[in-house]
Amino acid sequence: MERIELDEAMLQGQAEIWRYMYSFVDSMALKSAVQLRIADIIHSNGGPVTLSQIASRLNGGLTSPDITTLARILRLLIRRKIFTVHHPSDGGDLLYDLTHSSRWLLHDSEQTLAPMVLMENHPWQMAPWHYFSQCVNEGGVAFKKAHGCEIWDLASRNPDFNKVFNNGLACTSKVVTSVILSGYKQGFNSIGSLVDVGGGTGGLISEIVKAYPQIKCVNFDLPHVISTAPTYNGVSHIGGDMFHDAIPNADAIIMKVLP
Numbered sequence: 001m002e003r004i005e006l007d008e009a010m011l012q013g014q015a016e017i018w019r020y021m022y023s024f025v026d027s028m029a030l031k032s033a034v035q036l037r038i039a040d041i042i043h044s045n046g047g048p049v050t051l052s053q054i055a056s057r058l059n060g061g062l063t064s065p066d067i068t069t070l071a072r073i074l075r076l077l078i079r080r081k082i083f084t085v086h087h088p089s090d091g092g093d094l095l096y097d098l099t100h101s102s103r104w105l106l107h108d109s110e111q112t113l114a115p116m117v118l119m120e121n122h123p124w125q126m127a128p129w130h131y132f133s134q135c136v137n138e139g140g141v142a143f144k145k146a147h148g149c150e151i152w153d154l155a156s157r158n159p160d161f162n163k164v165f166n167n168g169l170a171c172t173s174k175v176v177t178s179v180i181l182s183g184y185k186q187g188f189n190s191i192g193s194l195v196d197v198g199g200g201t202g203g204l205i206s207e208i209v210k211a212y213p214q215i216k217c218v219n220f221d222l223p224h225v226i227s228t229a230p231t232y233n234g235v236s237h238i239g240g241d242m243f244h245d246a247i248p249n250a251d252a253i254i255m256k257v258l259p
Helices: 002-021 024-036 038-045 051-061 067-079 114-120 123-138 142-147 151-157 159-183 185-189 203-211
Strands: 083-086 095-098 193-197 216-221 235-239 252-254
Touching (some): 024 038, 024 114, 038 051, 038 095, 067 083, 123 142, 151 159, 203 216, 203 235
Parallel strands (some): 193 216, 216 235
């Protein structure tokens, strides 16, 4: 009996290792869904769609996609409850639909995590994970070992990475902004000036000044970030390094989650 229990425990342990070994597949499938705009296709239809309907709208209908591969991606994401599938009572084609999770993958939604999915799963961001054991043996920063420079330096040198990185952080600002504005009403009423340190392209502080136009707002971040920031009414963009340069004077400082 003990032998049987030991064998079952070892088999379960093996299954766990296999599961962790292939856990990257989930994030890659999620990234693929965002790149293919599957959630947007379903949403634009106004309701459930068939696999062939999704395929016909990929890349604007300009290519002939591999439907078998598309079906495999959807099957995995359905199992992970990112999408859902319906079996028509008339025996027709399967119908795919959104869930509360996949609504966060809509590109044009006011609140979306699509840019963050693309940023976190980009090869530039994934490469440092392969250097963790080297960091243990030698010390140092994984990102620098992977790319030869710090993350901020790469962003300043590489416009494409800068865009991907800034877009990812900007979408998270939109997610938390409404919570901040609703939960800190009395605090904002008493502020005459505010500086967002590490404010990215200014998404958070631009929403604050919309709600509280009496506040003089400053968005402070690295010069290469500020250079891509849109113009917002009531917001001044100032470039600098918070670790080496003087932070602009204000009644209060706000700092969102910093990577």
